[in-house]
Amino acid sequence: SNLTDSLSLFLSVSFVTGVLAMFSQQPQDLVVVAGQPVTLPCSIPGYHGVVLWIKDGLALGVGRDLSGYPRYTVVGDHSTGEHHLRIQRVELMDDAVFECQAIQAAMRSRPARLTVLVPPEDPVIEGGPVVSLRAGDPLNLTCHADNAKPAASIIWIRNGEVLNGAMYSKTLLRDGRRESTVSTLYISPSNIETGQKIICRASNKAIPNGKETSVTIDIQHLPLVNLSVEPQPVLEGNLVKFHCSAKANPPVTQYRWAKGGNVIKEVSGDTYEVIVDHSFFTEAVSCEVTNPLGSTNISRNVDVYFGPRMAAEPQSLQVDLGSDAVFNCAWTGNPSLTIVWMKRGSGVVLSNENILTLKAVRQEDAGKYVCRAVVPRVGAGEKEVSLTVNGPPTISSTQTHQAPHGEKGQIKCFIRSTPPPDRIAWSWKETVLESGTSGRYTVETVSTEDGVLSTLTMSNIVPADFQTIYNCTAWNSFGSDTEIIRLKEQGGTQGSPGSTSLLPLMTANISIHGNNIICWPNYAKFIMLILLYMISHSCFVNHINLLLN
DSSP states (O other), rough: HHHHHHHHHHHHHHHTTTTTEEBBBOOOEEETTSSSOEEOBBBBBTTTOOEEEEETTTTTOOOTBBBTTTTEEESSSSGGOOEEEEEEOOOOGGOOEEEEEEEETTHHHHHHOEEEEOOOOOOEETTEEEEEETOOOEEEEEEEEEEEEEEOEEEETTTTTEEEEEEEEEEETTTSSEEEEEEEEEGGGGGTTOOOOEHHHHHHHTOOOOOEEEEEEEEEEEEEEEEESSSEEEEESSSSEEEEEEEEEEEOOEEEEETEEEEOOOSSEEEEEEEEOOOHHSEEEEEEEEEEEEEEEEEEEEOOEEEEEEOOOOOEEEEHHHHHHHEEEEEEESSOEEEEETTTTTEEEEEESSSSEOOOOOOOGGGGEEEEEEETEEEEEEEEEEEEOOOEEEEEEEEEOOOOOOOEEEEEEEOOOOSOEEEEEEEEEEEEESSSSEEEEEEEEEESOOOOEEEEEEEEEEEEHHHHHHHHEEEETTTTEEEEEEEEETTTTOHHHHTTGGGGGGGEEEEEEEEEEEESSSSSSSEEEEEHHHHTTTHHHHHHHHOOO
């Protein structure tokens, strides 16, 4: 190093007009930021010749005349040999090697490298200052820091912490000196929150503290909707308020209400008030909230308390004797209801299910049945149905009728029959009469809601009428039934001494099936007595034969 210094000193010393000249100051390598001033020193005491400044091998001018470079000025006391080069507002083009030369002394200074640093332009985040994305999408941010020398370094900062994982790329510009830097940052959806501020900071040697810009994250989403119903539970006929609260970004543009899928056109805000009925229990009320991204729909049923309402109405049945009868009855109600099946007039519960099954029905099963539903503390309802049993007719009648002697008298029989009777006949002695008039006798038949009433009317009643047995017989496709009826004198005694003791024992029903006669006596001695009676009244058997024929 001592040799180098000695050589440098030797090269810097010369004799001009007999005076020893040497550089007391020479330019040094400098690093300067573009836009700042800089002075390159050059002092040659005692030298009064021409001094040139050389830039990258080219002279800037002669002496102090640097008119071709308006930002360049030679400054200092010329008389003392000061020839400093002053550069105002250093630019990138000033990045070069400079020399100071004393022409007459044939001296040149050491080369001085002037390195110009250029800070990056203000960084720019694409899409800023607010970056919007849909909820669930990842975030990709790109930041540019251009025209820097050297290339800028970029870091990302959130909440005071540097975010790692960014991708970088650099591009050399046409001037071959400056570079542009691009940094791309990826953030997963789970690591993003709306309203967050993310900073891009670019720096290089020209600006160690860097320049920065930021964006605010705006996460956009469909409306987040909550539908409240107050009060609940509520009794049918009371007021209920629906409130549709929504958070949305962008903001809500429309509310639309519907019930059971049908739009409620008269309501357009976030609140719907209505008097509720049972339908609100099964038909949901929905609120659809819309913003520019789309719509969100939410629905709620109302816990409406209401009394029983028929869901499946039971139907009256007509079944054949011995068949099963199945009734189906369905109700809705809230809270849960209880179903009871009973026969009208009976307190016996037949079923607590929707379905009532009657196995192998008999004639006595015919009648009215009630399906009753009860919602505790709310209400009750019932539905009545009929069971009609197809079978032989059944006759009911008072077996002894009274009438005054010499006047008009009537005896009646009431026939219940499903299907209706094909034929009804009265018979006594040798006579059979189905309708119309025969002598003193007239038969009239009247249909009622419950059956058929047949009346045998006798005019000018004679004593023999009180001794006659009258048979009322009815037929349908399932069989027949017969009732024996007697006429008693009103206010008097009946019949001959030989037969009066028998009459109280003759209270019987006789059913005729084919050619068989079946009797149900009221007393144990009836069989013996009826034989005696038939011997004394042989016409009784003849009457039966007439009916059978």
